[in-house]
Amino acid sequence: MKIEGKKRLWQDYQKEIATDNYFYARSCIRQNFFPASEKTFLRVMREELNKDVYEDPRHTTCSGIVYHSDLVTMDTTMTVIARQFSLMTESGRKNYVPSCITSFGLYTEVLEMWEHFPELETKAREMLWKATGREFEKPENVAHASDIIYKFRNEIASRGKFRLVNHRTGQPLRGVEHIGCHYSKMFPHKGVGGAEYPYVLVGMIEAFGGEVVDYPERRHCCGFGFRQYVVKANRGFSISSSRKKFESMAPYKPDFILTNCPGCPYFLDRWQYAISEMEGVTYGENGYGIPVLTYEELAGLVLGYDPWDLGLQTHQVSVEPLLEKMGIPYNPATKYLGAQGQDLGRPEKPSVLKVY
Amino acid sequence: MKHVVVIGGGVAGMEASAKLSEMGVAVSIVEKADKLGGKLNRWDRLFPNSRPASDLLAKLQSGMGKDIRKYVNAEVSSVRQSLKQFDIALSNGEDFKADAILISTGFDVFDAHRKEEYGYGIYDNVITSADLEKTFRKGETLKTASGKKPQRVGIIHCVGSRDEKAGNNYCSKVCCITAVKQAIEIKEQNPEAEVFCFYMDLRMYDRHFETIYKEAQVKHGIQFIRGRLSEAFENADGSVMLKAEDTLLGKPLKINVDMVVLMAGMVPSSGNRVKEQLNLTVAEDGFFNVADAHYESSGTNVPGVFVAGACTGPKTMENTINEARSAALAIKEYLR
Known part of the structure; x- marks a missing residue:
């Protein structure tokens, strides 16, 4: 490349x-x-x-x-x-x-x-x-909104408390990025970096100290694609699209997936659980999944916001492996407490996918 | 003695200059590169008979006698019509009057970077047909970026041709046969290699083309897949993943190859700038219009200005040489 x-x-x-x-x-x-x-x-x-x-x-x-x-x-x-x-x-x-x-x-x-x-x-x-x-x-x-975060990525990085760097080894963390189809595929000149090699998320990852990993199915649909999911009979297309991406990115051992669309992080996160239940396969390290972030969540982590204030406990794939690599402290005891300190309960544990 | 200025020193310009000179016309030929010959200097072997390009170039050079004034590393910086003559100034400071002008500025190779999804200039093992020709011309063996002989090669037809997205709706005419020629040459270098040609439809219109196409399949086992490439992507080992649809089978297709060759088409030459100064018209494809498509294909909308070769649209070497001779005759007639 x-x-x-x-x-x-x-x-x-x-x-x-x-x-x-x-x-x-x-x-x-x-x-x-x-x-x-x-x-x-x-x-x-x-x-x-x-x-x-x-x-x-x-x-x-x-x-x-x-x-x-x-x-x-x-x-x-x-x-x-x-x-x-x-x-x-x-x-x-x-x-x-x-x-x-x-x-x-x-x-x-x-x-x-x-x-x-x-x-x-x-x-x-x-x-x-x-x-x-x-x-x-x-x-x-x-x-x-991802354009705005991109625009101020260096300011955010300079104010940040944490970087996309493994705090133990000093090595940049490896991320794969996935832009939403409607960001620039219809109008490439309206997106930072165009449609084929978009830069909007790459720029953030680089500014925050990380490294971007390109993988063969980077351009493939995340698995949302409206009709693929909204029409129930088509949901096989949805999960098979996500699976194709995971199979393609897994050999590159990404530490996280970064997205800028409502659907992409949802499907890339939740389908990892579904695939693990269906096929017994997981894509992250040691039986965990690959953490999936929105660009706001990533900016919040860099700025040192409490991971649970960022809503990261609502992800299906545990984000703790990423937090630990970045050296971000977190309190497991407060993970499932609401804004007023009330206990929100615990999600059921998957049978295959490891979670914290 | 009447004086003709030939703008563009490629195949058409050289052949027309030689013929005009033979007919007793004073000729000045202007070429922006450092030597005459145009793209023939870069090509290795020519279809349909694998003749060395250098052989044809030598033949053209033999017609470029001392009587022809040659200006290389020079471009026309201004041209103005006054009565029946043209005042021409060159970028090197020379200026002269001409009784007629022949434009033979040829074509540019389509910039394959513009087909972003194919990864030219980004993926290590994606090259163009022009790059491959350069490799062959140097007598080198085709190798991947890591120095290995490619065992699987994908050849992509119609790159920048017949392509609405690229803004070029026309066929570049020579890419299909060039693809077949280069596929055979790859197999000749490495008979064990698998070569796949992805095409929309094969335009084997000229004499011997069908024979070569058949030879490619029967003798060399080259595979032709009817389907346009949708995208290419680089694998971890540097090989390239191709996604297309086999439209004969009606199925999507994904294959990995070690190298990809993009058959870059022809686009109007950036050397066509004289069109504004001479008020010449171009068609919607950007190539020069001719006075009469059937009967006066060397003439333009400006009396005294003639055209020959690929500046009026993609064409083969043979057609280019015929057009050059035709233009020389038309100019001689005009100067009478």
Whole structure:
């Protein structure tokens, strides 16, 4: 692998990322999948980087999850997105930051459509006005939340307490990265690093001291892919996609998997358990799985946030092996305590996959 | 004596210059590289008969007599039409008047980096057909980046040709037969190697092409798989994993090969900059338009400016030489 070749390509895919005054839109599903990731993003932005990030409790789904499941028309989607933009306009912000990759892809797609077919924008404005009496301005900048963390990766690293380095050996920890399909596969120039060799997560891993491992099935679907999972009969495709990736990455012995999509970390995490039950196979060291992180969780770990405040106890694959390599202290006794100290109970132990 | 300036010193430019000179026309040939011959300097053997490229080059050079003024390491920096003449200035400071211009700027090889998913310039064992030709030209044996003889080689047709994503919808015409030629050459070097050609459809249109294609299969056991490569990826040992669909079997396909050769197509030459200065028109593929596709293929939309060779679209060496001669005759007629 010629890293110089990648660097040359990365230069062609640099995007403008706003530096402050963001309107933040949450994901429909991330708060269930990885409950503290969005909260961590806000904490990093507001408390560490002193950025203005505005959230409006009236914002809704972008409709991406139903659009990609063929349940709503593009007209509906455009109107929903127009309303989101109207909330941003009302807040006085011009930089739109979605938490979800599919939302990011859909906002980008709609803005591109409006640019090429202005009559569709006119139609969306009319529909929004008729439905809600609202108007909107288009954002000056749309960046995914992972773009923002990427933008400030060096600041986060310089404030960090821990690095992606094995604290016992001093060796960089090895990570594999997986971007969501809707990040740059539709519009390569809207993603940092493009679609084939994306840099957004690579840049974070490098800035935090780690090393990126490329593996043959890096581009393969994580196993979510909407219809693969949403349609129950297709779930075999979902787990076989994830399995293909694990089989391909395992020989490289990654210490962790980093993702930037709602679905990818969920499926890459949970299917490791399912595969272990179905086939008796595990992919991490000594019978454990390969820990899977969202980019916010990784930033939080680097900044020294308590792993349980980051929600890492909700992962199926134990993250403790990674914490131990990074030298991050954790308290097993508080792992399953809620925010008010209440006991949340213990998950049932898998029969094959080792967990802490 | 009438004076013609030939822009581009490759096959078409050399042959047209020789013929014009033979017909008593003063010729100046301008070439941006340090020697005449264009891409013939880089090719090893030519289809359909495996003739050494150097042999054809020597033949073309024999026509480049002393009467022809040769300017190498030079480009046309400006050209202006005044009445029936052209004022031409070169990058080396020379300037002269011409009664006619022949553009023979040829083509550029498609930049295979643009097919990012194939990994050229990123994976150690992905090369282009031009790279392979260079290896053969040096008399070297094809080897992987780690110095081993490749036992499995994948040849990918239509790289940058007939490709909406690359912005080139046209066929580059010579890649199919070049792939077959190079596949045979790989097998000649290493008969034990397995060679797989991934194609959309094989365009064996010219004389002898079908014969070579059959020879590749029957004599050399080269495998032809109808399916476009979707992506390539590097394995831990440096071999390359190819993903495609075998469209005859209707099945997805994944195979590992030690090396990949990308059949990079033809794109309009970056040397075509004179088009703005002369108000020449190009077609949607970026190659020069001709005055009449059937009857005046050497003419352009500007009287006194002629074209020959691959600057009007991909073509074989044979067609290029024929066009050069045709252009020489058309210019001679124009100068009368």
